[in-house]
Amino acid sequence: MAEHKQGSMDITAQERTFDGFISMVTKGVVVILCLVVLMAIFNA
Template sequence: MAEHKQGSMDITAQEKTFEGFIKFTVRTVVVILVLVVLLAIWNG
């Protein structure tokens, strides 16, 4: 078996994917909150 050395793996693709996921999640939450506030204002 090959010897595994911790910290030697290239994880740039995983980091980019995670960064994109976080951005998408934050933007989605902001849009939902804005829609909820607008619905609350319009329905009084």
């Protein structure tokens, strides 16, 4: 079996995917909060 060295794997693709996921979740939460506030203001 090949010897594995801790921290030697290239993880740039995983980091980009994770950053995109966190960005999408953050934007989604902001949109949902805005909708909740608007619903509270206009009593929908």
